[in-house]
Amino acid sequence: MMRISMSLPKKLLNDFDEVLKDRGYNSRSKGIRDALKDYIVRYQWMKDMEGDRVGILAVIYDHHYTGVMEDLTDIQHQYRDFINANMHLHMTEKNCLEVIVVKGDAQKIRSLSEKIMRLKGVEHVKLTTTSGGEQ
Structure with missing residues (x-):
């Protein structure tokens, strides 16, 4: 050890x-x-995700943190082709929850998730996906 x-x-x-x-x-x-x-x-x-995926990205962030909302919006605009919808919830005086519905290439979804994870002011990110292919 x-x-x-x-x-x-x-x-x-x-x-x-x-x-x-x-x-x-x-x-x-x-x-x-x-x-x-x-x-x-x-x-x-x-890292091992591949192919088309559909899922939900849940992001909790401190909306008082300078620039975090603008940065989050900018990133979502960069990945707009992979975002189908989003919802914003005011959790507390300090924290907000952003729920982002994603669909498309797994690598792009992973890149989106990791960019959001690295933002200062973001406290938690959870990605849940499943295969996005036709059944």
């Missing part, structure tokens, strides 16, 4: 510890290892 050190916001660590407690973990290290494995599996799944 390798030992690492990391810095986390207090709320994130408290939330993580609460999840570990609810799931019955006795070790924070084991929980972090499992979370990292899950992250890697999700990335590999996205």
Whole structure:
């Protein structure tokens, strides 16, 4: 095993510890290892997507973060050929949820997702897809 050190916001660590407690973990290290494995599996799944896909991209972001709404809109305009619809929901005073319905080439959808993930002010992104081919 390798030992690492990391810095986390207090709320994130408290939330993580609460999840570990609810799931019955006795070790924070084991929980972090499992979370990292899950992250890697999700990335590999996205990386291996190919062909036509249809899906939903859920984006939670802090609308107070300077420029995030404009950046999100700009990216959606760049990928307008792969976006069929979107919905905006005000979750809290701070956070908004953007639900983006996507259809088309898996590589383009993955690129769209990753560009949004990298935006400052975006707190969470989840892509769910299925085959977009004719049955």
